[in-house]
Each structure stands twice: as C-alpha cells, then as structure tokens.
Amino acid sequence: MFGIFYFLVFRPQSQARKQHEVMLKDLKKNDEVVTTGGIIGTVVNVKPDAVTIRVDENVRLDVERSAIARLRKVEPAGKA
Numbered sequence: 001m002f003g004i005f006y007f008l009v010f011r012p013q014s015q016a017r018k019q020h021e022v023m024l025k026d027l028k029k030n031d032e033v034v035t036t037g038g039i040i041g042t043v044v045n046v047k048p049d050a051v052t053i054r055v056d057e058n059v060r061l062d063v064e065r066s067a068i069a070r071l072r073k074v075e076p077a078g079k080a
Contacts, residue, residue, distance in 0.1 A: 024065045032072040
C-alpha cells in the first residue's frame with residue numbers, strides 16, 4: 001500500500017520540486033517569468049538570492065528567487 005502511495009503522490013511531488021529548483025537555478029536575463037503573486041515580468045538582473053524583474057517601462061521589482069513560480073512561454077512574433 002505504501003509503495004502505491006509513494007508512486008502516486010510522493011514521487012511526482014519530488015520530481016516537480018526538483019524541476020522547479022533547476023528552473024530557478026538556470027534563470028537568466030530576458031527570461032519572462034510569473035511570480036507566485038501573479039506578476040508577469042522580464043528578468044533584468046540575477047543575484048544569488050533575488051531577481052530583479054521589469055514589469056513596465058520604468059518599474060522594476062526585486063523578488064526572491066523562491067517567489068518565481070514559472071517561466072512564461074512566449075510565442076514567436078511570426079506565429080499566431
């Protein structure tokens with residue numbers, strides 16, 4: 001019973017956590033990200049424990065790396 005529970009719950013959660021950690025470690029300038037609060041922005045500076053994102057022309061926010069929920073997939077300009 002524990003084996004079934006492990007493969008249905010614990011293993012997928014640990015894999016998702018590892019993928020998220022790798023994504024946070026590999027953040028780079030010009031990546032579009034979404035924070036856990038729903039703010040969408042473009043990475044302009046990466047620090048060891050924080051990331052500066054641009055959310056508008058003259059608006060920049062420093063957020064902790066752990067506040068980045070995911071990378072935002074952006075379609076190329078030529079595709080619709």
